[in-house]
Amino acid sequence: MPWTIRVKRKFNAAHFLTDYHGSPEPLHGHTWGVEVYLEAYELDKGGMGIDFVEIDNFLKDLLPDYKLLNELFDFSPSAENLAMWLYKKVKERYPTLKKVVVWETENCGAEYSE
Ligand SMILES: Nc1nc2c(c(=O)[nH]1)N=C([C@H](O)[C@H](O)COP(=O)(O)OP(=O)(O)OP(=O)(O)O)CN2
Numbered sequence: 001m002p003w004t005i006r007v008k009r010k011f012n013a014a015h016f017l018t019d020y021h022g023s024p025e026p027l028h029g030h031t032w033g034v035e036v037y038l039e040a041y042e043l044d045k046g047g048m049g050i051d052f053v054e055i056d057n058f059l060k061d062l063l064p065d066y067k068l069l070n071e072l073f074d075f076s077p078s079a080e081n082l083a084m085w086l087y088k089k090v091k092e093r094y095p096t097l098k099k100v101v102v103w104e105t106e107n108c109g110a111e112y113s114e
């Protein structure tokens, strides 16, 4: 595909894995990072595939900033599960989505694609 449009965004949220090697993790927080990768097949007159600002606003509305993730989701909010949740949500709005990445820390994250 000719272009991949990439947008990153951060959000702050608390969580705990419900079963971390056999028992629940202690509650703690992260500044999470997310990245979305969208395919674009053509450009508009301004030279844009998909407007970064539009995608960023969509993510801003969607991401659970300053929330306790365990209260929002019926799954253990690991980076992997959050990446899958985010992929499905973004895919509904942007069908050309290729993958998402959810970073729990600067160095550790999970990618999801289908
Ligand atoms: N594959 C995954 N592994 C882990 C996940 C995950 O979502 N997917 N999550 C965690 C924990 O939630 C935890 O945040 C990580 O703990 P830790 O190693 O303690 O990392 P921190 O940077 O938060 O703490 P430091 O003490 O500053 O290193 C674990 N694994």
Ligand SMILES: [Zn+2]
Pocket (backbone or CB within 6 Å): 015, 028, 029, 030, 104
């Ligand atoms: Zn964590």
